[in-house]
Amino acid sequence: MKKIFPILKWAGGKxxxxxxxxxxxxxxYNNYIEPFIGGGALYFYLARKNSIINDINSEIxxxxxxxxxxxxxxxxxxxxxxxxxxxxxxxRKSTPKTKLNKSIRTIYLNRTCFNGLYRVxxxxxxxxxxxxxxxxxxxxxxxxxxxxxxxxxxxxxNKNYKYILQNYCKGGxxxx
Numbered sequence: 001m002k003k004i005f006p007i008l009k010w011a012g013g014k015x016x017x018x019x020x021x022x023x024x025x026x027x028x029y030n031n032y033i034e035p036f037i038g039g040g041a042l043y044f045y046l047a048r049k050n051s052i053i054n055d056i057n058s059e060i061x062x063x064x065x066x067x068x069x070x071x072x073x074x075x076x077x078x079x080x081x082x083x084x085x086x087x088x089x090x091x092r093k094s095t096p097k098t099k100l101n102k103s104i105r106t107i108y109l110n111r112t113c114f115n116g117l118y119r120v121x122x123x124x125x126x127x128x129x130x131x132x133x134x135x136x137x138x139x140x141x142x143x144x145x146x147x148x149x150x151x152x153x154x155x156x157x158n159k160n161y162k163y164i165l166q167n168y169c170k171g172g173x174x175x176x
Contacts, residue, residue, distance in 0.1 A: 004047055004146045007067065008106060009116020010039030018045050029174040035161035038065050041051070042176055054157040054164045059106050061158040066103035068151035071144045077104040078139040088130040111138035125135055
């Protein structure tokens, strides 16, 4: 499998720390479990089959489940999107009806918003301003297809982290 990069930019993401983090990864472990997946930098870097990922953020979990099931449809949808301010704000205020369209919207907004932030107001509405980046790659076909292969072999949950730790962690697992 080719190297997989995180799908999302994520505040507090660990992508830049990977060279340091891998020094602490045991040579042998059973399952890889990430109760707060966020952008999933280490998960995608390690690319372990039979991993367990979780997050309380339903938008992220929906995204990972949809990438697992429908990468081609996500790619097709993203190709219809434009990197401009009017398009961004119109999409930001929209409320997609399907899980697939929600996942496409999540990738686009994350990649084109200011600093890849994920922030919502009290009503749960995404409210990060447009990033004004000239060259934004929000349609990374090869990476989405590789991520889909990995996510198909992963258990994906939208639970409280305590539930994951109590129900899935066993001796010999790597929890990050």
